[in-house]
Amino acid sequence: MKFTMATIPPRPLHSPPAGPPAVDEGGSVVAERQALRVQPPRMYQVVMLNDDYTPMEFVVGVLQEFFGKDHETATQIMLHIHLDGRGVCGVYTRDVASTKVEQVLAAAHQAGHPLQAITEPVE
Numbered sequence: 001m002k003f004t005m006a007t008i009p010p011r012p013l014h015s016p017p018a019g020p021p022a023v024d025e026g027g028s029v030v031a032e033r034q035a036l037r038v039q040p041p042r043m044y045q046v047v048m049l050n051d052d053y054t055p056m057e058f059v060v061g062v063l064q065e066f067f068g069k070d071h072e073t074a075t076q077i078m079l080h081i082h083l084d085g086r087g088v089c090g091v092y093t094r095d096v097a098s099t100k101v102e103q104v105l106a107a108a109h110q111a112g113h114p115l116q117a118i119t120e121p122v123e
């Protein structure tokens, strides 16, 4: 039988290889293998906090400008934060989430509003 790549089913990226330890060309046995393959990056949510002073339309504008929400979605998220005390604006890799928080805080500070946002790891 011709042995081509097509005959070898791919194994899942995130599980260790099956079967006995490999024997290298010099005949020695590899006793240990790295158990885990590369993991997807940990994700971080940007959470915006309610306060009594920041105008609702400012929050809606921030959600549109920095989180890519349309006006209706932004309004829903803003009202959720207003009623619940906090709300998730988006989920990103760590550096992107940090940058979003910096942008929100800078815009709020510049406008003289006390709006706060934080990042937290998902899970």
Ligand code: TYC
Pocket: 048, 049, 050, 051, 052, 053, 054, 055, 056, 059, 078, 079, 081, 082, 115
């Ligand atoms: N509570 C604010 C008000 O009544 C509105 C607001 C919503 C402020 C969401 C912050 O993250 C926030 N003007």
